[in-house]
Amino acid sequence: MRYACLIYFDPKKVFNDSPESNAVLAQLGALEGELKASGHFVSGLPLTLPNEAMTVLVRDGKVSATDGPFMETKEVLGGFTVIEARDLNEAVQVAARHPYAQLGYIEVRPAVDYTKPRPKL
Amino acid sequence: MTSSSTRDALEAAYRSEARRVLATLIRLVGGFEAAEEALHEAFVAAAEQWPREGVPANPYAWLVSTGRYRMIDRFRRQSRHAGAVAELAATAQAAESPPAHDEIVDDELRLIFTCCHPALESDARIALTLREVGGLTTEEIARAYLVPAPTIGQRIVRAKAKIRDEKIPYEVPVRAELPARLESTLQVIYLIFNESYAATQGPSLTRGDLATEAIRLGRLVVALFDEPEAVGLLSLMLLHEARRESRVDGSGDLVLLDDQNRALWDRELIAEARALIQRALAARRVGPYLLQAAIADLHADAESGAKTDWPQIVALYEVLRRVDPSPVVALNRAVAIGMRDGPAAGLVAVEAVMAEGQLGAYYLAHAACADLQRRLGKIVASRASYTRALALTRQPAERRFLEKRLEQLGEAPSAR
Known part of the structure; x- marks a missing residue:
């Protein structure tokens, strides 16, 4: 099964040059190699902060693109790692090894299984 | 060796060895999570090395030692487990000789007894046992119990945290604790089986899988630990399983025992259960599971409801009531009296049980x-x-x- 580990954090707690956050950031480099060695790594992408992003939407055939998002939330999506794991608990265990789990949190989302019906809400 | 035969060997090793390797690794690396990572790494290494170097003569020993060395390596790299590394290296030296059969059996028993530890919530015991001993995935357990996967996931995470935080020892219980701990273990297996048996809502396939898994666990416990009650539980499950086909009709409606088509009963399972019951009864230590199995066996033996040996069934319920004085047992006994002596006597007996107020x-x-x-x-x-x-x-x-x-x-x- 594939799972996306979505990394969320408060940028002020990560990029504040404190000894704690610097110690966590220093661990990041080794992670991808470790996940590759253990056969869990599929892909991953660290992301810049949302102030460098644009938001696109199409309504009535018209494209609108704005800068932002400027949401009031403190936590932002900081990047993601896609992993291969035996089940949800193994994926959770792998996610717990991610250094950012110490500063923010990691949402572990199973990839859609197309053999199952779509959810009806 | 061709790549497909190595792949087959690897899959076979996973099916037959993974749970036993895990059971040993938990003891050697100290803890479920590190052991699961070690197990995973051992199979990653096997996928790399077996095609090149051939399948080892003793896959279990190879996987245990590779998993342990991989963990030592990882701990060294992370260098935040300095103490653990020294300890691990010491056990690695000590365990260099191939493991004895008894040692493997003990590790498997440690795993089962720990997953079924009475300090854990009943739901957590079931989820942990199915995943760690049974090898089911979190998602499979969730499907079988018709609950969202994160619910099961959290039960497993919390159970492991409790085992770690409360330092629940990874060991086979001492003799004095053994009866109670075995009871807790058998209860977990029986609850898994009951879930498959009682509920007919939801996809029947996954329900049947739970029964298969419970019986597999029952067989494992009997193989590791030949106690009359463990044998009793296995026989009881086999006898219920033998009647599965006839319990529900084509439209999914319940069919009472009396109206079941006895030609549909699986005679092979019944014969296996009967032999087990005979062997266990010879030990002369009867408990509730063995007695229930003996009762189920009398039903399985009868050509029809009317030709059932009701006097013998009532007698067995008498004994069962002494070892397990629960109101449900009293009710079953009262119903059996009704079958032996007629509905008037049965109604008197049932009303007497209900008057006690617990049902x-x-x-x-x-x-x-x-x-x-x-x-x-x-x-x-x-x-x-x-x-x-x-x-x-x-x-x-x-x-x-x-x-x-x-x-x-x-x-x-x-x-x-």
Whole structure:
């Protein structure tokens, strides 16, 4: 099964040059190699902060693109790692090894299984 | 060696060895999570090395030692487990000789007893046992229990945290604790089996998988630990399983034992259960599971409901009531008296049990009462009892059964 580990954090707690956050950031480099060695790594992408992003939407055939998002939330999506794991608990265990789990949190989302019906809400 | 035969060997090793390797690694690396990572790494290494170097003569020993070395390497790299590395290296030296059979058996028992530890919540024991001993994935367990995967995931995470934080020891219980701990273990297996047996809602396939898994766990416990009660539970499950086909008709409705097509019963399973029961009874230490199995076996032996050995069944319920004085056992005994001595005697016995007041919310007690009243022509009382039973169950097949009975009562009471 594939799972996306979505990394969320408060940028002020990560990029504040404190000894704690610097110690966590220093661990990041080794992670991808470790996940590759253990056969869990599929892909991953660290992301810049949302102030460098644009938001696109199409309504009535018209494209609108704005800068932002400027949401009031403190936590932002900081990047993601896609992993291969035996089940949800193994994926959770792998996610717990991610250094950012110490500063923010990691949402572990199973990839859609197309053999199952779509959810009806 | 061709790549496909190595892949087959790897898959076979996973099926037959993964749980045993995990059981040993938990002891060697100290803890579920590190052991699961070590197990994973061992299979990653096997996928790399076996095609090149051939399948090792003893895959279990190879996987254990590779998993342990990989963990030592990882701990060294992370260098935040300095103490653990020294300890691990020491156990690595000590365990260099190939593991003895007894040691492997002990590790498997440690794993089962820890997963079924009474300090864990019942739900957590079930989820942990299915995943760690049974090798099911979190998602498979969730599907079988019709709950969202994160619910099961959290039960497993919390159970492991509790084992770690409360330092629940990874060991086979000492003799004095053994009966209680075995009981807790057998109860977990029986609850897994009951879930498959009682509930007919949801996809029946995954339900059947739970029964298969419970029986597999039952066989494992008997193989590791030949106690009469463990054998009793296995036989009881085999006898219920033998009747699975006949329990529900084509439209998914319940068929009572009396009306079941006995030609559909699986004679092979019944024979296996019977041999097990005979062997266990010889040990002369009977417990509730073995007695229930012996009762189920008398049912399986009978050509029809009427030709069942009811006096013997009542006698076994007498013994069962002494070792397990629960109201449900008393109710079953009362129903058996009704079959032996007729509905009037049965109704007296059932009413006596219900008068003790513990079965008021148990739908089967009201249904049993209703059935005896119906057979005695007490239609008004029977109607009231079926209605009470119906109010106490939400299970669709059970509801349909009770509704049908109520309907039949309404039609022509005099004809019955």
